[in-house]
Amino acid sequence: MAHQTGTPRRAPLSRARVLSAAVALADDAGIDSLSMRKLSQDLGVVPMALYKHVANKEELLDGMVDVIVGEIGPPDPGVDWKAAVRQRILSARRALLRHPWASRVLETRTTPTPAVLDYQDSMIGMFRDGGFSVDLTHHVMHALGSRMFGFTQELFEAPSMEPHVQAAALRQMSARYPHIVAIALRTDHDEGSVVGLGCDDQFEFEFALDLLLDGFDRLRLRGWSSTADLSDA
Amino acid sequence: MAHQTGTPRRAPLSRARVLSAAVALADDAGIDSLSMRKLSQDLGVVPMALYKHVANKEELLDGMVDVIVGEIGPPDPGVDWKAAVRQRILSARRALLRHPWASRVLETRTTPTPAVLDYQDSMIGMFRDGGFSVDLTHHVMHALGSRMFGFTQELFEAPSMEPHVQAAALRQMSARYPHIVAIALRTDHDEGSVVGLGCDDQFEFEFALDLLLDGFDRLRLRGWSSTADLSDA
DNA sequence: ACCTGAACACCGTTCAAGT
DNA sequence: ACCTGAACACCGTTCAAGT
Numbered sequence: 001m002a003h004q005t006g007t008p009r010r011a012p013l014s015r016a017r018v019l020s021a022a023v024a025l026a027d028d029a030g031i032d033s034l035s036m037r038k039l040s041q042d043l044g045v046v047p048m049a050l051y052k053h054v055a056n057k058e059e060l061l062d063g064m065v066d067v068i069v070g071e072i073g074p075p076d077p078g079v080d081w082k083a084a085v086r087q088r089i090l091s092a093r094r095a096l097l098r099h100p101w102a103s104r105v106l107e108t109r110t111t112p113t114p115a116v117l118d119y120q121d122s123m124i125g126m127f128r129d130g131g132f133s134v135d136l137t138h139h140v141m142h143a144l145g146s147r148m149f150g151f152t153q154e155l156f157e158a159p160s161m162e163p164h165v166q167a168a169a170l171r172q173m174s175a176r177y178p179h180i181v182a183i184a185l186r187t188d189h190d191e192g193s194v195v196g197l198g199c200d201d202q203f204e205f206e207f208a209l210d211l212l213l214d215g216f217d218r219l220r221l222r223g224w225s226s227t228a229d230l231s232d233a
Numbered sequence: 234m235a236h237q238t239g240t241p242r243r244a245p246l247s248r249a250r251v252l253s254a255a256v257a258l259a260d261d262a263g264i265d266s267l268s269m270r271k272l273s274q275d276l277g278v279v280p281m282a283l284y285k286h287v288a289n290k291e292e293l294l295d296g297m298v299d300v301i302v303g304e305i306g307p308p309d310p311g312v313d314w315k316a317a318v319r320q321r322i323l324s325a326r327r328a329l330l331r332h333p334w335a336s337r338v339l340e341t342r343t344t345p346t347p348a349v350l351d352y353q354d355s356m357i358g359m360f361r362d363g364g365f366s367v368d369l370t371h372h373v374m375h376a377l378g379s380r381m382f383g384f385t386q387e388l389f390e391a392p393s394m395e396p397h398v399q400a401a402a403l404r405q406m407s408a409r410y411p412h413i414v415a416i417a418l419r420t421d422h423d424e425g426s427v428v429g430l431g432c433d434d435q436f437e438f439e440f441a442l443d444l445l446l447d448g449f450d451r452l453r454l455r456g457w458s459s460t461a462d463l464s465d466a
Numbered sequence: 467a468c469c470t471g472a473a474c475a476c477c478g479t480t481c482a483a484g485t
Numbered sequence: 486a487c488c489t490g491a492a493c494a495c496c497g498t499t500c501a502a503g504t
Contacts, residue, residue, distance in 0.1 A: 035476085035477065035478080036477085036478060036479085037476085037477075037478085046488085046489055046490080047478085047479090047489090048479085048480095048488080048489060048490085049488080049489080051479080052488095056478075056479075057478065057479095106388070107340070107386050107388070109388070109389065110389065111389060112388075112389040116389070117406075117409075117410050117413060118409075118410075120410075120413060121409075121410040121411070121412045121413045122412075124412035124413060124415075124416060125412045128412060134415055134416055134419060135419065137416060138416045138419065138432075139436075139437060139440050139441075141416070142432065142437040142440070142441065143437070143440060143441035143444060145385045145386055145387075145388065145441075146385075146386045146388060152378045152379075153340050153378055153379045153386060154378075155339070155340070155342070155345075155378065155379060156342065156343065156344060156345040156349070173350075176350075176351075176354075177350050177351075177353075177354040178354070179354045179355075179357035179358045179361060180350060180353060180354045180357060182357075182367055183357060183367055183370060183371045183374070186367060186368065186371065199371075199375065203372075203459070204372060204375040204376070207372050207375070207376060207459075208372075208375065208376035208378075208445075211376060211445065211448040211449075211452075212441075212444065212445070212448070214448065215444040215445070215447065215448050216444075219444075226436070226440075268495085268496065268497080269496085269497060269498085270495085270496075270497085279469085279470060279471080280470095280497090280498090281469080281470060281471085281498085281499095282469080282470080284498080285469095289497075289498075290497065290498095
């Protein structure tokens with residue numbers, strides 16, 4: 001009990017410890033609560049101590065992305081390219097859904113981190129192994145965009161209100177935005193019944209992903225090339 | 234010359250004047266330079282004066298989005314749904330490209346503004362007029378995501394370096410990231426010639442857009458439904 | 467009643483002073 | 486040589502004091 005008095009000796013800081021504390025803070029308190037000052041407080045350290053392990057806040061965010069992208073499971077061996085790509089992307093999606101801030105931070109990165117490059121390189125390899133040309137693979141990777149990490153920018157979350165408040169709001173909107181209201185209620189002009197509100201994000205994600213993968217396959221089979229599209233559809 | 238002395242009488246502030254000054258500031262100095270304080274300075278006004286026309290900074294950003302979305306040209310009448318949607322989206326893209334900050338701000342909005350709702354409503358109308366069911370239109374709008382506003386999250390801009398510095402960097406990368414380098418150089422293992430670096434963003438955007446629109450069309454023709462997909466494709 | 471200066475509670479980062 | 490407290494140059498927004 002006497003062998004250590006006064007201010008407790010802290011476990012020495014390391015880049016890994018800084019990053020995992022940052023991930024934990026963002027997970028618990030939200031990305032807006034992640035500041036260098038608050039992070040240093042969590043680590044029981046003076047703010048400037050962080051700057052020995054991380055050049056600045058941008059590099060901290062880069063490191064956090066690397067941690068999450070590193071959590072993405074490896075590809076299943078021995079399945080065709082479409083199944084492999086699909087499984088990998090859905091695995092990435094699960095990793096990002098565990099850390100709600102991660103997709104938002106990933107979007108703001110300007111330089112890819114090593115884990116991101118590893119991930120992209122292996123995904124390109126899946127397409128190449130599946131018989132895609134370098135040319136087609138290039139465009140296909142662009143077409144995937146952020147979807148290759150398992151997310152898309154969800155614009156405008158539907159505001160959560162009490163059901164009958166929401167019904168009243170929609171009734172008021174229907175004069176000016178008839179099509180939006182029809183879709184929100186999943187109802188046609190013909191049938192008056194309301195099917196339901198809210199969207200199944202996972203369904204929407206897989207719907208668009210499969211649409212793209214099928215489109216990619218069709219171009220591959222057709223021998224598509226950007227310089228000369230031999231379209232016979 | 235004497236009819237006005239001392240501090241000059243400023244044109245009275247209005248929400249419209251605040252918003253257009255904010256757009257101009259973001260266009261000129263970048264979105265990171267847009268602060269309530271700097272904006273008030275541009276308008277020759279004390280910071281707190283802004284808060285009579287805009288509840289807070291979030292509402293300012295909402296208003297700025299509304300200005301830009303309002304710039305999107307109207308749809309061409311008398312063309313089929315695919316041409317109409319395509320033209321509208323490319324018009325939205327041109328509007329966003331005129332204001333480089335706009336897509337980034339649009340992504341962070343949580344509640345759609347009136348101009349956004351107008352835009353979405355009219356686009357849904359295009360699909361409905363083209364014979365899409367409410368159900369399919371719903372999923373199709375989700376699949377478009379931010380692409381309906383003419384942009385996609387471009388992850389990781391390729392860093393611009395001097396050509397032979399870049400060549401050296403790529404040579405160093407090729408051991409660990411062979412597939413990425415192959416795509417960056419647009420070269421196959423067979424042919425050794427380098428085609429070129431850099432991407433044509435407009436080409437990539439239209440490539441993915443047309444892939445999606447074609448996919449949508451195929452589902453429509455097939456009578457696709459989320460409850461019972463009669464796939465015979 | 468309206469307007470606004472000062473203040474509050476934060477930021478990320480620099481830098482010089484202390485050990 | 487290393488570490489760190491104080492300071493700098495900002496934020497968005499509140500609030501009370503002034504007219």
